[in-house]
Amino acid sequence: xxxxxxxxxxxxxxxxxxxxxxxxxxxxxxxxxxxxxxxxxxxxxxxxxxxxxxxxxxxxxxxxxxxxxxxxxxxxxxxxxxxxxxxxxxxxxxxxxxxxxxxxxxxxxxxxxxxxxxxxxxxxxxxxxxxxxxxxxxxxxxxxxxxxxxxxxxxxxxxxxxxxxxxxxxxxxxxxxxxxxxxxxxxxxxxxx
Numbered sequence: 001x002x003x004x005x006x007x008x009x010x011x012x013x014x015x016x017x018x019x020x021x022x023x024x025x026x027x028x029x030x031x032x033x034x035x036x037x038x039x040x041x042x043x044x045x046x047x048x049x050x051x052x053x054x055x056x057x058x059x060x061x062x063x064x065x066x067x068x069x070x071x072x073x074x075x076x077x078x079x080x081x082x083x084x085x086x087x088x089x090x091x092x093x094x095x096x097x098x099x100x101x102x103x104x105x106x107x108x109x110x111x112x113x114x115x116x117x118x119x120x121x122x123x124x125x126x127x128x129x130x131x132x133x134x135x136x137x138x139x140x141x142x143x144x145x146x147x148x149x150x151x152x153x154x155x156x157x158x159x160x161x162x163x164x165x166x167x168x169x170x171x172x173x174x175x176x177x178x179x180x181x182x183x184x185x186x187x188x189x190x191x192x193x
Contacts (some may be wrong), residue, residue, distance in 0.1 A: 011080045024057050024090065025050040026130055026152045028109065031099065033128065034157040036165045039118040044101040044111040045128070045156070047079065049090065051097065055147060057090040058083045058133040062110050064156065067126030072158060073114040079130065089139055090132075112158050120162035128156040 029046030037043035051057060061080040084090035085097040101108035109128065130152045137145040 009071070017138070023150055024052050024132060024152065024156065028128070028154055028156075029098075029179040031153055035112065036161045037112075037114050037158040039114050039159055042076075042103040042111045042113040044103060045109040046098070046100040046107075047078055047109045048096050048098040051093055052134060054092050055144075056092060056138055057132050058088060058135070058139050059090070060131045060133055060149070062128065062130050063111075065127050065129055067124050069122060069124035071115065072118055072122055072160060073112050074125040075156040076111045076113070078108050078110045081106075087140060089135075091138070097173070114158070114160055118160035120160055122160040123157060125155065128154045130154070135187070156157045 027048045029048065033045065035045065035057065036041045059079050059082065062077045064075045084089070090097065099107045101111070103111050109130070131149065132152075133139070133149050134147040135142065135145045136147055
């Protein structure tokens with residue numbers, strides 16, 4: 001290899017290394033992205049995010065795309081409005097930010113409300129996208145420090161499950177009641193001995 005080729009290779013390696021960026025690492029809870037619920041129920045995903053070790057990040061929006069059965073339900077973004085765990089930003093560090101899914105406090109990545117007309121066994125799968133922006137400094141104090149917009153794509157699966165059958169519930173109630181009566185009879189019999 002001649003000196004010119006070595007110099008060009010060295011410059012390209014330095015250029016690429018200087019522009020290579022770390023990224024946030026996101027995992028869903030449950031990790032496989034598979035959730036299930038009864039018709040009309042809101043289910044969703046928790047998350048763990050390992051921030052970029054150098055740059056600040058702010059979550060812009062989460063969406064679902066390429067889904068196979070959009071009529072199964074509707075998605076609501078919970079993570080985008082939060083932006084991050086530090087007043088709408090995610091500071092560079094090496095420890096994680098995690099949230100469990102909670103539809104009452106709008107915690108987690110997002111909520112998926114199954115249609116009231118969903119049939120048991122219906123599924124919807126596709127891509128859950130998390131769009132975020134990277135900044136060289138805190139975006140709250142330096143909005144001009146914008147570096148890039150990035151995206152993490154994760155697979156998801158939502159399954160509609162049957163509602164508990166009324167007959168099954170009645171049968172469980174009768175079994176419980178029968179067990180209670182039997183226990184009461186045994187206690188009386190022991191006391192009378």
